[in-house]
Amino acid sequence: MGWRDQWLVSLRLDRLLGEVPKGPIVSLAESSGAGSAALRDYPGSKAADGVYHRIIGLMPPHELYIEAFVGSGAIFRNKRPAKASIIIDIDADVARYWRAHRPASTTVICGDARSRLRDRTYTGRELVYCDPPYPRSTRRWQFPLYRHEMTDKQHRELLATLKRLPCKVMISGYRCALYDRALTAWHRIDYLAPIHRPPHFAVESLWFNYQLEALHDWRYLGNGFRERERIKRKQSRWRQRLSSMPAMERLAMLDLLLELATPGTARGSR
Numbered sequence: 001m002g003w004r005d006q007w008l009v010s011l012r013l014d015r016l017l018g019e020v021p022k023g024p025i026v027s028l029a030e031s032s033g034a035g036s037a038a039l040r041d042y043p044g045s046k047a048a049d050g051v052y053h054r055i056i057g058l059m060p061p062h063e064l065y066i067e068a069f070v071g072s073g074a075i076f077r078n079k080r081p082a083k084a085s086i087i088i089d090i091d092a093d094v095a096r097y098w099r100a101h102r103p104a105s106t107t108v109i110c111g112d113a114r115s116r117l118r119d120r121t122y123t124g125r126e127l128v129y130c131d132p133p134y135p136r137s138t139r140r141w142q143f144p145l146y147r148h149e150m151t152d153k154q155h156r157e158l159l160a161t162l163k164r165l166p167c168k169v170m171i172s173g174y175r176c177a178l179y180d181r182a183l184t185a186w187h188r189i190d191y192l193a194p195i196h197r198p199p200h201f202a203v204e205s206l207w208f209n210y211q212l213e214a215l216h217d218w219r220y221l222g223n224g225f226r227e228r229e230r231i232k233r234k235q236s237r238w239r240q241r242l243s244s245m246p247a248m249e250r251l252a253m254l255d256l257l258l259e260l261a262t263p264g265t266a267r268g269s270r
């Protein structure tokens with residue numbers, strides 16, 4: 001039995017997770033039960049504070065969310081759900097877990113993300129987020145973390161597919177020559193992510209193929225904890241002021257906000 005199998009057995013992923021009360025997946029993140037600990041400890045999970053905030057805070061509006069390499073789904077669990085979602089993982093245990101815990105609007109696919117992403121039809125209103133196993137060249141330890149890992153050739157195939165998709169795409173990983181060469185034309189941001197447990201951090205990167213003009217989930221606006229808190233406090237002050245206004249005055253403020261958000265649009269006789 002390999003390291004990954006032993007880890008899965010000791011974690012008893014689906015049994016542990018099965019103990020978490022059923023309900024909307026988003027609530028699992030707040031739960032302090034054994035299930036949420038198992039989710040947090042999934043190798044390569046994006047569940048650390050600051051990490052999922054940063055990634056979701058760069059997601060543009062979308063109707064269909066496709067998360068490939070979902071694992072414990074830290075991003076999927078914490079983002080505002082799209083109208084419909086598709087999550088993909090090649091590991092049968094991971095897929096089984098998600099089939100038992102998915103929200104109704106979510107389809108779970110157990111399969112190879114490379115071909116599943118390549119062979120589907122797109123409308124352009126999708127957001128695809130990928131968090132594949134890290135390329136071997138970026139790892140300090142070479143033992144497998146997952147039952148299914150990816151060779152450099154498979155990473156190159158994945159990147160070639162992602163570059164052809166006619167929709168918005170994000171991909172997480174560590175910088176390396178392979179990714180830098182393939183994604184030169186994409187935007188990239190770097191952020192610190194804890195390795196296993198803080199205080200050890202590594203610089204992770206997120207590449208994306210679009211200009212960010214609006215967010216799917218405004219709760220994560222802001223670069224870093226302080227900025228997000230400042231925006232939250234401002235929102236709460238504005239909420240108080242707006243909710244104490246007469247309804248017509250509030251709508252006048254809304255009209256003004258829409259005008260500011262879409263400059264050049266004639267709105268009445270101001």
Ligand SMILES: C[S@@+](CC[C@H](N)C(=O)[O-])C[C@H]1O[C@@H](n2cnc3c(N)ncnc32)[C@H](O)[C@@H]1O
Nearest residue numbers: 044045046069071072073074090091112113131
């Ligand atoms: C870095 S982990 C994802 C972690 C995830 N973002 C989270 O928050 O838990 C990579 C995942 O990719 C899956 N995987 C590996 N090769 C795959 C492939 N070819 N297609 C789909 N999933 C794959 C692994 O089973 C693993 O769950």
